[in-house]
Amino acid sequence: MKDKKRLKQDKLPPLSMVGYALAVLAVFAVKAALAGQQRFYTWIDGAPLDDELYFHAAQSITAGNWLGEYNYLTLSKHPLFALWLAALQKLGLPYLIAGQLLWTAAALAMAAALAPVLKTRWRQLAVFGVLAFLPSASASYTLRVYRDNIFPALCLLFFAGLTGYALRAAGRRRKSLPWLLLAGAGLAAAWLCREDGVWLLPFWLAGGLVLAVLLWRRMGLKSLNAWARVAALALPGLVLVGSLQAVAAKNEREYGVRVVSDFSTGSFAQAIGAMVRVKESETVPLVSVPTEVRELLYENVEALRPLRYWLEEDPQMRNDFVNPEVGDYQSGSFYWAIRRAAQYEGVYDTAQKAQAYWAGVAEEINRL
Numbered sequence: 001m002k003d004k005k006r007l008k009q010d011k012l013p014p015l016s017m018v019g020y021a022l023a024v025l026a027v028f029a030v031k032a033a034l035a036g037q038q039r040f041y042t043w044i045d046g047a048p049l050d051d052e053l054y055f056h057a058a059q060s061i062t063a064g065n066w067l068g069e070y071n072y073l074t075l076s077k078h079p080l081f082a083l084w085l086a087a088l089q090k091l092g093l094p095y096l097i098a099g100q101l102l103w104t105a106a107a108l109a110m111a112a113a114l115a116p117v118l119k120t121r122w123r124q125l126a127v128f129g130v131l132a133f134l135p136s137a138s139a140s141y142t143l144r145v146y147r148d149n150i151f152p153a154l155c156l157l158f159f160a161g162l163t164g165y166a167l168r169a170a171g172r173r174r175k176s177l178p179w180l181l182l183a184g185a186g187l188a189a190a191w192l193c194r195e196d197g198v199w200l201l202p203f204w205l206a207g208g209l210v211l212a213v214l215l216w217r218r219m220g221l222k223s224l225n226a227w228a229r230v231a232a233l234a235l236p237g238l239v240l241v242g243s244l245q246a247v248a249a250k251n252e253r254e255y256g257v258r259v260v261s262d263f264s265t266g267s268f269a270q271a272i273g274a275m276v277r278v279k280e281s282e283t284v285p286l287v288s289v290p291t292e293v294r295e296l297l298y299e300n301v302e303a304l305r306p307l308r309y310w311l312e313e314d315p316q317m318r319n320d321f322v323n324p325e326v327g328d329y330q331s332g333s334f335y336w337a338i339r340r341a342a343q344y345e346g347v348y349d350t351a352q353k354a355q356a357y358w359a360g361v362a363e364e365i366n367r368l
Helices: 002-010 017-036 051-062 080-091 095-113 121-132 151-166 173-193 197-219 224-255 267-276 291-300 302-313 315-321 331-344 351-367
Strands: none
Touching: 017 095, 017 121, 051 080, 080 095, 080 173, 095 121, 095 151, 095 173, 151 173, 151 197, 151 224, 173 197, 173 224, 197 224, 267 351, 291 302, 302 315, 302 331, 302 351, 315 331
């Protein structure tokens, strides 16, 4: 059996580095050509919380005004996708082609990460090709001018970095540490692309634990070399923290509050958390802060009383955010509705005023 396998492998001549590079360039060219035949879609006037938000933020970045004039939407989402759009505008790169090239680059990184177990360039090229042309890489959701276009590629870069380090951790550090930097870059970029990037952390922690056990078994618990290689696994976290702090510092310079986004850090997140902890007498599916809880909050939290009209009586607000099937604000919709209601009451005149307002709301609910 082994002889037969060797005969099959010998049918393919060795692939030179030049040949591999040319094949990789050909894949990039084909992906770009295919993406050039697709058409993107966006809802500039119909999705103020998604497409339109990022579109205007990118325009502001391009004009040198960071995320634009402050209002209830400005710090609601992480800014990387707006930065991506602004960069494409500056570089003159077509949106769909750039997204596909980013995915293809991530696929190439994963193939390179697996090189220690893919013994030939042919195998690496095969893995690269399969990943590059995955149907999901060019599915309909990638055609929308929204962050889902690049988020999978950022996650793949993170996993490629972890994989590359895991397969080289016992070898020379100059060959293994760059993979941890790639993992950190992918983790930070994915985190700054979506507010739920936290779900990548279990993979980093679990993978790090498995690798640590393997290194200790191979080198011994008393080996300083093994401990140094395990300690290096903190590098992606350091890159992540540094990136988050850089964005928070930029927001502080522009708006006076040190947060990455209101939904992930800061007093608004604390206020929503406090509201969600107030229990209703009967659970309402899909609704995190139902009418019963809101009425209780209006009655007991003075700062929330001015919002009652907007949330409970204003027809435009209810038309925009209430889910008619459940007859109430569905979980995600409520977060946006209460922010808009607060804007109508002048809460978002400045970022500092908004931070202080929601901090007071959170404190009052927690005291109750």
